[in-house]
Amino acid sequence: MKEIELKLQGQIKRLTNRTFKFDERVGEGWFSAVYFLKSCEIVQNYKPDNVVTMQFFQKNHAVLCGTDEAIALLHTFAKEPDALEVYSLKDGDKIEPYETVLTITGPYQNFGFLEGLIDGILGRRTSVATNVYNVVKAARLSGIQKPVIFMGDRDDHFTQQAGDGYAAYIGGSTAQATHAMNEWWGKQGMGTMPHALIQLFEGDIVAAAHAYHKSFPADDLVALVDYNNDVIHDSLKLADEFGELLKVVRLDTSKNMVDKYFFRHEEMLGKFDPRGVNAKLIYALREALDEHGHHHVKIMASGGFDVGKIKSFEEAHVPVDMYGIGNRLLKVNIGFTGDNVILNGKPQAKTGRKYQPNPRLEKVEKEPSMSI
Numbered sequence: 001m002k003e004i005e006l007k008l009q010g011q012i013k014r015l016t017n018r019t020f021k022f023d024e025r026v027g028e029g030w031f032s033a034v035y036f037l038k039s040c041e042i043v044q045n046y047k048p049d050n051v052v053t054m055q056f057f058q059k060n061h062a063v064l065c066g067t068d069e070a071i072a073l074l075h076t077f078a079k080e081p082d083a084l085e086v087y088s089l090k091d092g093d094k095i096e097p098y099e100t101v102l103t104i105t106g107p108y109q110n111f112g113f114l115e116g117l118i119d120g121i122l123g124r125r126t127s128v129a130t131n132v133y134n135v136v137k138a139a140r141l142s143g144i145q146k147p148v149i150f151m152g153d154r155d156d157h158f159t160q161q162a163g164d165g166y167a168a169y170i171g172g173s174t175a176q177a178t179h180a181m182n183e184w185w186g187k188q189g190m191g192t193m194p195h196a197l198i199q200l201f202e203g204d205i206v207a208a209a210h211a212y213h214k215s216f217p218a219d220d221l222v223a224l225v226d227y228n229n230d231v232i233h234d235s236l237k238l239a240d241e242f243g244e245l246l247k248v249v250r251l252d253t254s255k256n257m258v259d260k261y262f263f264r265h266e267e268m269l270g271k272f273d274p275r276g277v278n279a280k281l282i283y284a285l286r287e288a289l290d291e292h293g294h295h296h297v298k299i300m301a302s303g304g305f306d307v308g309k310i311k312s313f314e315e316a317h318v319p320v321d322m323y324g325i326g327n328r329l330l331k332v333n334i335g336f337t338g339d340n341v342i343l344n345g346k347p348q349a350k351t352g353r354k355y356q357p358n359p360r361l362e363k364v365e366k367e368p369s370m371s372i
Contacts, residue, residue: 014090015068015166017076019184027077032113044109053342054115055356056102056122058334063133064093064101065167066125070118071364079110087361091129092170100358101336108340115338122336124160125167131329132171134307139323141314147174147322149190150181151302155327164330173329174322192222192250203227205234206241213245222248222300229253230260231281232288239294250300250324251277251285277301279318286319300324 023030029037043050067088075081084106095101101122104111132150139146150168153161158180165181175190176182182189193212201208209223221242225234235249253259255276261284262274272280282299289297301313302324313320341355342348349355 015072015184017072020069020072020076022073022076026073026114026117029113031117033116036113036115040109040113043107043112048107048109050108051106051344052108052112052340053103053105053355054108054112054338054340055100056118056336056338057098057100057356058095058123058126058336059097060130060334061097062095062126062130062334063171064089064095064122064126065091065129065170066122066163067091067102069125069163070102070121073114073117073121074104074111075366077114078106080106081110082366083107084111086364088364089358089360090362091125093360095126098356100356100361103361105342119336119338123334124332125163125170126336127332127334128164128167128329129171130334131307131331132168132173135305135310135323135325135329136172138307138310138314141311142317146314146320148172149174149300149302149322149324150176150329151324151326152330153177153181153326155330168329192219193224195224195227195252198224198227206237209238209242209246213242220247221245222250224252225249226251226253226257226259228260229257232259232261232285235285235297236288236292236294239289239292239297244296246294246297248298248300248321249285250302251282252303252324253277253281255304277303277305279313279316282313282318282320298322302326 025031068091071086071088074084074086078084084104086104088102089095132148136148139148150165150173152164156164161178161180162183165176166184168176169185177189177191179189193208197212198205198208201211205223205225205227209221213221223238223246225231225238228234231251231253238249239246253276257276258274259281261281262268268280282301285299298321299319300322301320305323305325306328310323339349339353341353347355
């Protein structure tokens with residue numbers, strides 16, 4: 001928890017330009033809304049001596065992420081970036097609705113074309129970080145912080161993995177599925193076996209687990225147990241075969257499937273929704289493992305989990321030891337706005353907006369390490 005709290009207090013070192021692999025066409029305006037490009041050209045011709053302050057905010061209680069990326073974008077593509085004055089909060093800071101998180105002061109034509117890109121960076125990264133933070137918070141309602149594994153590799157375009165993985169890290173996730181997701185914070189991806197591996201062993205989960213363990217003996221043995229839709233039977237087979245070597249069994253039962261356990265206990269049906277990974281299935285699995293002396297085997301649940309489902313599990317003390325979540329963490333539900341609010345030292349903004357000073361902002365110095 002200490003590392004998560006440090007992240008959420010903004011006490012981590014800023015990422016630098018070297019971290020990001022920006023498309024060089026950003027500097028040509030390729031990704032900027034055309035009206036920003038036209039405005040910069042007009043201002044350069046008619047108001048070249050302007051100095052504006054642009055501020056950025058959003059409208060939710062959130063965990064901020066993307067500031068380092070936005071600052072690096074400015075340092076890389078703004079014209080005369082050394083002449084800009086930038087103040088910012090840090091990735092991991094908790095923010096309030098309408099709180100100013102970033103200000104940029106300088107000639108508009110030097111950086112105005114980057115406004116939309118900065119909005120997009122802050123919006124996506126903050127959305128993911130906040131989604132993950134809320135899930136991590138729900139996963140400790142029982143009084144124990146349970147690991148949350150970010151498994152969003154298949155839920156969006158692969159080019160988003162590095163930024164999404166970093167945002168998930170800022171939000172407090174324990175591990176990420178791919179190496180790319182860990183790239184910005186210097187770790188490696190974490191994973192065990194997919195359904196495809198078990199399929200190649202014709203559904204023989206024990207044979208697949210043996211092959212995995214022999215191939216990667218240094219890894220903790222974590223076995224996926226829903227391939228045959230009989231998680232208790234297959235978990236016990238694995239636990240009996242591997243003993244202390246088996247560390248975790250993972251349930252990933254489809255929300256449209258009813259595990260075979262319930263057809264062996266038909267008296268339970270009709271009293272709850274038996275589909276997918278549900279509380280009664282996990283209770284039964286934990287009881288079976290314990291009855292057979294496999295108290296050491298932990299249970300990981302994935303497939304269809306979100307804040308609400310995790311909260312309900314934790315409040316009911318369902319014996320899940322860790323959660324795996326993918327697409328529910330990638331919903332972009334926070335949007336940022338950039339506004340020009342000061343012109344040549346005087347308040348000047350569209351009606352309804354004004355300069356909102358924030359004493360928490362820190363001046364960003366362009367250090368040698370932050371240059372390309």
